[in-house]
Amino acid sequence: MTIQDLKNQNLILFEVISGSKAFGLSTPSSDTDIKGVYYLPKDRFFSMNYIPQISNETNDEVYFELGRFVELLLKNNPNTLEILASPEDCILYKNSVMSSLTIELFLSKLVKDTFAGYAISQIKKAQGFKKKIVNPIDKQRKSILDFCFVLYGNNSIEIKEWLLINNLKKELCGLVKIPNTIGIYAIYYDYLEINNFRGILQNELSNELSLSSIPSNCPVKAYLYFNKDGYSSYCKEYKLYWDWVNSRNIERFKMNQSHGKNYDSKNMMHTIRLLQSAKNILKTGTLNIRSTNREELLNIKYGKWSYKDLMSYANQLLNEIEVLYERTSLPKLPNYSLAEETLIKMRETLY
Template sequence: MTIQDLKSQNLILFEAISGSKSFGLNTPTSDTDIKGVYYLPKEKFFGLEYIPQISNETNDEVYYEIGRFVELLIKNNPNILEILASPKDCILYQHPLMEQLKIEDFLSKLCKDSFAGYAVTQIKKARGLNKKIVNPMPKEKKSLLDFCAVLKGYETVSVNSFLTENKLKQEQFGLVNIPNSKGMFALFYDENKSLGYKGIIQKETSNEVSVSSIPKGEKLVGYLSCNQDGYSTYCKEYTDYWNWIDKRNEDRYNTNQQHGRNYDSKNMMHTIRLLQTANNILSTGKLNIRVPNREELLDIKAGNKEYDVLLEMADDLITSIEKHYTTSSLPEKPDEAKAIQTLIQIREKLYRQDL
């Protein structure tokens, strides 16, 4: 099913503008994100085609099946609680049955982990981006040869340097495993290409070195060390980096480059916002997603604060969250039985009118 199917079949129960516009953080260049709730046609819900979530290709329009929506509300999922708490001027449509789901029935102390925990993962994500910005990776990918070295006395020299210095070709080498010595190999060289050696690696994309059968009496050239774990780590980082390059939001990236702070400022703005929201929920027992400190948060988005200052700000908020958690009058978790009963009542009315 698609979002258009939901609309053409009148299956939508709730629809609202979300993201920066609902938070009051939108600027002239902000996108319009839409979130919503739907129910499935009875043949899909009662059959084997349960669909918990439907979104468009860019993921800026996401709709949740009513059961999945309630399940995530019970878990105090930040995105889902914020949908239910949408400001009135952002609500595009609300089915009367949705009025049975009240935000006060779901707010609980679980928000400490769901909001703050998510914010901490965002801090880690920002640090990861910091690493990518500060340490760009060349497009030309290294091969396993770049992680191999030849012993030279008490030192090592890279295989590539060794090959160049001695005017040798890696394809004419034969390697033999050295027992009880991880990543160490004995090196032999076939001057006449007559011994069938497999080379150090068989092709540029090889993930491991090759070993060969060495005839008796062949002269040992030296010993080779292969850091295969280092190469595996490099390959993962290379793939992550270039996937990020392919998928990154150029406008957002350019903003980060312009302010020169070497962190994702938009990500950090939302991290601080999430922590402030969790702090307010625990201290007041209410969720108001429209921020009272728009200018401060946009200042963070613009990259006008040092990264370490933001981390200190986050640490202070986490300390405050822990303090309010112990004194909050909110329940430990939502009344799951009540929530499920409400869900059942909503579904009964929806499917009864469809029969």
Template sequence: MTIQDLKSQNLILFEVISGSKSFGLNTPTSDTDIKGVYYLPKEKFYGLEYIPQVANATNDEVYYEIGRFVELLLKNNPNILELLATPEDCILYKHPLMEQLQLKDFLSKLCKDSFAGYAITQIKKARGLKKKIVNPMAKEKKSLLDFCYVLQGYDTVALSLFLAEKQWSQEQCGLINLPNSKGMFALFYDATSRLGYKGIIQKENSNEVSLSSIPKGEKHIGYLSVNQDGYSKYCKEYTEYWEWMEKRNEERYNTNQQHGKNYDSKNMMHTIRLLQTAEQILSMGTLNIRVSNREELLAIKAGGMEYDALLEIADGRIASVEKHYITSSLPERPDEESIIKNLISIRELLYQ
């Protein structure tokens, strides 16, 4: 199904303007995000074509089937609770049956993990992104050879330098394992290429060194140390970095470059907002998504604060959330049995 199908068949139960405009954080360049709730035609719901979510290609318009919507509300999912808490001036349409889903019936102590937990995840993500921005990676990928070192006395020298000094090639090297010595190998060299050594690696993208059959009596030329763990870590970071480069939002990236603070400022703004929201829910038992500190949050988005100062603010908010969690009068979790009965009642009215 498409969003147009939902509209043409009058299946929409709830439709709102979400995101920055509902939070009161919109600027002249802000997009308009639309979210909503729908129900499926009877034959699809009772048949084998249950469709929990419908979105457009850019995901700035997303609609949830009412059962999926309730399921996420029961988990205190931040995006879904905020959707239900949309201010009146951002509600485009609301079916009378949606009045049976009251925000107060869903707010619970689960929000500590759903809101604050998500915010903590975003802080970790921001740290990782800062590392990517500050430490760009070369497009040319290193090979395992770059993580190999030859022992020389009480020191080591990079394999590439060792081979270059001797004008040797890695393809004419041979290795054998050293017992009880992880990552250590005896190194041999055959300048004639007659002994059939396999080289240190056989392919540029090899993840392990090659071992050779060494004729008895051949004298080793040294010992090779292979930092396999370091290479594995590098490969993981390389893949993550270039996937991020391909998928990054250029507008946000350019904004981050312009303010020069080396962190995703929009991400950090929403992280602080989420922590504020968790505080509000736990301390007051309510959820008002329209922020009262618009200018402060927009200043964060514009890169007006240092990264370490933001982390201090976040740490303080997290401590406050933990404190309010202990004293909150909210239930541990929503009354699932009662809410499911309510959902069944709504469905019966929709499909009668």
């Protein structure tokens, strides 16, 4: 099914404008995100073809099936709680049956783990972003040779330098693994070009060193150490970095570059917003998603805070959340039985 199918069959129960426009944090460049709730026709609901969620290709329009929506609300999932708590001016459509679902039915002490827990994951994401910005990886991929070193006196040098110093070709080298060692190889050299040695590696994209059969009368030229763990770590980091480069939001990346603070400022704005929401829920027992501190949050988005100050502020909020968690009047968990009873009555009305 598609979102258009939901609309054509009148299956949508709730539809809201979400994201920055609902939070009161939109700017002229902000997109319009749509979230909603639908229900499956009775035959589809009871069949093997239950569809819990439907979204468009860009994921800026996401709709949850009623049962899945309630399931996530019971878990105090931030996204679904924020949908349910949408301001009146952001509600595009609301079926009367949705009035049965109130925010008070679901809010509980779980928000400490969901809102604050998600915020912590975003902090780690921002730290990863900072690491990538500060430590870019060259597009030109390193080869095994960059992780090979030749024992040279009481020191070692890169094999590329060793080959250059001795005026040798890597294609005429032959390698033999030294038994009972890790990463140590004997290097032989075919000066007469008669032994058909396999060289150090087959090509620059090889992930393994080449080994050769060595005549018994051929002397050892030197000993090589291959830092295989270092090479494996580099390959992993290279892939992660360039996957990130290829999938990142270019406009958002340019904004982060322009303020020069080396962190994902939009990500950190929403992280602080989530922590403030968790604090206010535990303090007041309700959820108001419209931000009352727009200027402060937008200053974070525009990179006017240092990364150090943001981390300090986030830790302060986390400490306040811990204190409020012990004092809040919210229940430890939502009333599952009442929520299930409400869901059943809603389905009975719909069917």
